[in-house]
Amino acid sequence: MGLFERYLSVWVALAITVGIVAGYIMPSAFSLIAGFEYAHVNIVIAVLIWLMIYPMMVQIDFSSIKYVGKKPKGLVLTIVINWLIKPFTMALLGWLFFKGIFADFVDPQTATEYIAGMILLGVAPCTAMVFVWSQLTKGDANYTLVQVSINDIIMIFAFAPIAGLLLGVTDITVPWDTLLLSVVLYVLIPLVAGAATRKKLDKEDDHTCLNNFLKVMKPYSIIGLLATVALLFGFQSQTLIEKPEAIVLIAIPLLIQTYGIFAIAYIAAKKMGLAHNIAAPACMIATSNFFELAVAVAISLFGLHSGAALATVVGVLVEVPVMLSLVYFANKTRHWFN
Numbered sequence: 001m002g003l004f005e006r007y008l009s010v011w012v013a014l015a016i017t018v019g020i021v022a023g024y025i026m027p028s029a030f031s032l033i034a035g036f037e038y039a040h041v042n043i044v045i046a047v048l049i050w051l052m053i054y055p056m057m058v059q060i061d062f063s064s065i066k067y068v069g070k071k072p073k074g075l076v077l078t079i080v081i082n083w084l085i086k087p088f089t090m091a092l093l094g095w096l097f098f099k100g101i102f103a104d105f106v107d108p109q110t111a112t113e114y115i116a117g118m119i120l121l122g123v124a125p126c127t128a129m130v131f132v133w134s135q136l137t138k139g140d141a142n143y144t145l146v147q148v149s150i151n152d153i154i155m156i157f158a159f160a161p162i163a164g165l166l167l168g169v170t171d172i173t174v175p176w177d178t179l180l181l182s183v184v185l186y187v188l189i190p191l192v193a194g195a196a197t198r199k200k201l202d203k204e205d206d207h208t209c210l211n212n213f214l215k216v217m218k219p220y221s222i223i224g225l226l227a228t229v230a231l232l233f234g235f236q237s238q239t240l241i242e243k244p245e246a247i248v249l250i251a252i253p254l255l256i257q258t259y260g261i262f263a264i265a266y267i268a269a270k271k272m273g274l275a276h277n278i279a280a281p282a283c284m285i286a287t288s289n290f291f292e293l294a295v296a297v298a299i300s301l302f303g304l305h306s307g308a309a310l311a312t313v314v315g316v317l318v319e320v321p322v323m324l325s326l327v328y329f330a331n332k333t334r335h336w337f338n
Helices: 008-025 027-034 043-059 062-070 072-101 108-122 130-136 141-169 176-201 208-235 237-242 244-271 276-287 291-302 307-332
Strands: none
Touching (some): 008 027, 008 208, 008 237, 027 208, 027 237, 043 176, 043 208, 043 291, 072 141, 072 244, 108 244, 108 291, 108 307, 130 141, 130 276, 130 307, 176 208, 176 291, 208 307, 237 244, 244 307, 276 307, 291 307
16 A cells, blocks of 8 residues: 555644635635535535546546456445445435434434435445545455446436435435436546546556556655545534534434444345455445545535535545445454355
8 A cells, every 4th residue: 555545634623724724814815715606516525526526536447347247246245235224324324414303403304404414425435435445444456446346337327316215215306407417427427537548558458558657647646635635624614613513413323324334234245144354345445435526526516514524524524434344354364254
C-alpha cells in the first residue's frame, strides 16, 4: 500500500478539520463556491468528484464479468445485501429515529431531510474505496473487480428507481429530472469514460500503459477526495460548530446500520461457505457507501446547506474509522472461514 492508503484516516481527518476551520473563518469564500451551479449541480463539487472517481472507474475491467459463473455465491451475497436489504433497512432506521425516537429533538422538515440523506447513502453501494478495503483484508482482487463491475452496472438502472421509491415512501417530493441527471453525471458518464480509457490504453492487454496512466492519475484522485471532503465540511461548518448534537443524532442510526449490515453479510458469508478472501470484500462492499454519489445527489436535490447534505457528510465522517474497525475485525476472524 502507498502512503495514502496506509494513513487514510489521518488524511481524511485533516481534510475535515481544514474544511470546518476554513468554512467558519471564511464563509463568504464558501458561499461564492456554492454559487457555481448549473441545473442544481454544483460545478466545483462535480469536477472534484469526477477527478476522484474517474481513475477508479478506469480500474474496472468489465471483461472480468465472464468469470462470474465460476464463483457465483459471493456475487449473489453482494447483490442481495446491496439492493434488496441495505436501502430498505437504511430508510427504516431513518424513519424510526427521526420520526420516532429523535422526533422531539429535530423539527419535522429537518428530520425529513436527514432521512433523505440516509436513504441516498443506503442506495449508493461502494465502488471506489472498496478496493482499499479489499486490499487491507487480503481479498481476491480479481473477484472484487467482478463484484464492483456488476454493482456499477446495476447502479445505472437501480439507483434512481429505488431512491425515488424510498424518498416517496418517506413523503419527500422526488425531482426525477435532477435524480436522473445525477445518475448520468456521476455514474453512467464516468463508467463509460473509464471503460473507453481502459480499452484505448490496454490494447496490448499487458497493462503497462494502463498502470502508467493510473500512477499519473492517482495523486489527482487523492487531491479530489481530500478537496471534496474539505469543501463539504466547509459548507456545513456553521451547522457542525453551532449544532454538534446534529452530528451525534445522525451518526447513531448510521453506525447501527453499518455494523448491522456487516453482521448480516458476514454471518451469511460464513453460512454460505465462502472463502475469506471473497467473503471479506463482499461484506465490505455491502457495508460501505459510494458517498461521493450520495453527497452529489443530496446537494443537487436539496441544496448545499440542507439536512440531506449534512447527513451524507456525516456519512463520510463515520465511514473511514468504522470501515477500518471492520477491516480489523475481518482480519482477526479469518480463521472462521475455510
